[in-house]
Amino acid sequence: MTDPFAPVPGAVVDDAGLQHVGSPLVEQRRLAAGAAIAPRRDRAVIAVPGADRLTWLDSLSSQALARLQPGVSTELLILDPQGHVEHGASVLDDGETTWLIADRADVDGLFGWLRKMRFRLRVDPRIADDEYAVIGGTAAALERISPATPSGMPLVWRDPWPSVSPGGYAYAPVEPHPGADRDWAEAIVTRDEEQRIADAAVAGDLELAGLAAVDALRVAAWRPRWTADVDERALPHELDWLRTAVHLDKGCYRGQETIAKVHNLGHPPRRLVALQLDGSDSVLPEHGAAVRIGDDAVGIVTSAALHYEEGPIALAIVRRTTPVDAPLTVDTADGSVAAAQEVVVPPDAGATANVPRITRLSRRAAAQ
Known part of the structure; x- marks a missing residue:
């Protein structure tokens, strides 16, 4: 598929999409301020119409979706029987169809698994890549474009991270969370609207940011992502993903036993x-x-x-027993560099069966 943003002056495009338009650090600042939007060719859309769609997805995933109201944004994980993360997706329902936005590298696997699990239920998932694209930015920035409205409701997913969703749980001990002021949304747009956005950017009427800027802001907010942070051993607990992607009090689903055991007892x-x-x-x-x-x-x-304020930063998965005050180094092509550790998931995370539960709210959630 030809990238419509390739003609934008200064655009650097690869197979993943628009990487930057000249200055990733400037683009980060503009993106965070709501002055730019980001084409997300690295994301793809699965549409799930059908009367049974919400109860079906509820039964398959880590998230409570059976009573999901139109316009409410959430996310789900598909786990294996041992509780390891297999797939992930952002979720938005418009009253007629449930829309899943997934990392492009995961979309074929997620779709294939969903198709196999239909049985006789009234659901008909499809990859909607020919019909729709994804554009990211702050909620205010996305007001400059026209999201798709197949059922009359604009398809704009607002990232719940790092607020603790109903049924979720926060492990990160830092308060306020580094992502507390994060404002991120993703709009599903028609391919015609995507081309209009590209044309406006070529004409200088719309400012763009690339995927390098998007990812830097994500890393700074400690926000996990399937493409980057998930391997065959990944448990949601390890990534503090119980916050937004797992409902600890919902009914049975594949992997639930491990989720409960690790959280409550281990x-x-x-x-x-x-x-x-x-x-x-x-x-x-x-x-x-x-x-x-x-x-x-x-x-x-x-x-x-490379973050525009914090400089070089990273997320890493380490052994649970790694001391929180240990001097760390990281291998690079130019040799090892020192790395100061900030605790996202503490070594004593889990074993909450006898620990009083305190709901943690981000500053944004508390202000609402």
């Missing part, structure tokens, strides 16, 4: 950390780069970015 074997990286701003660790204490590898980098 501890996740690994944990997410945020890293502030020393060294040259121009050298970032690759995905999968080793995180070390001395010569001992204790984890791997899952995401890394």
Whole structure:
């Protein structure tokens, strides 16, 4: 598929989509301020129409969806029987169809699994890539474009992260959370509207930001993502993903037993950390780069970015028992660099059966 944003002056485009339009750091600032929008060719849409769609998705996923109201944004995970993350998607229902926005690398696998699980239910999922594209930005920035309205309701998903959704649970001990002021939404638009947006950007009437800027803001907010932070061993607990993607009090679904056992009685074997990286701003660790204490590898980098305020930062998965005050280093192409650890998931996360539960609210949620 030809990328309609390739003709935009300064555009750097690869197979994943528009990476930047000249200055990723400036684009981050403009994107966070609501002055730019970001084409998300790295995301794709699955449409799920049918009378049984919500109860069906509820029975398959980690999220409580049976009573999801039109216009309410949430997200789901599909787990294997051992509770490991297999697929993930953002969720929005318009009263007639449930819309799933998934990372493009995951969409075929997610769709194939959904198709196999239909049985005799009244659902008919389809990949809607030929019909729709995804555009990201702040909620105010997306008011400059025209989301699709197949049932009369604009298809705009608002990221609930890092607020604690109903039935969710927060592990990160930091308050306020680094993502507390995060304002992120994704609009599903027709392919004609996508082309109109591209034409406006070429003419200089609309400002764009690339995927490099999008990902840097995500990393700074400690926001997990399927493409970057999930491997075959990943449990939602390890990524603090119980906040927004898991309902701990809903009915039975595949992987639920592990979710409950780890949360109530045990501890996740690994944990997410945020890293502030020393060294040259121009050298970032690759995905999968080793995180070390001395010569001992204790984890791997899952995401890394150069942030417009924080400088070089990363997310990493480390052993649960990695000391929170341990001096860490990270492998890069230019040698190891020092990394200051910020605790996202603490070593004692889980084992909450006898711990009083305190709901944590982001500043934005508390203000509403």
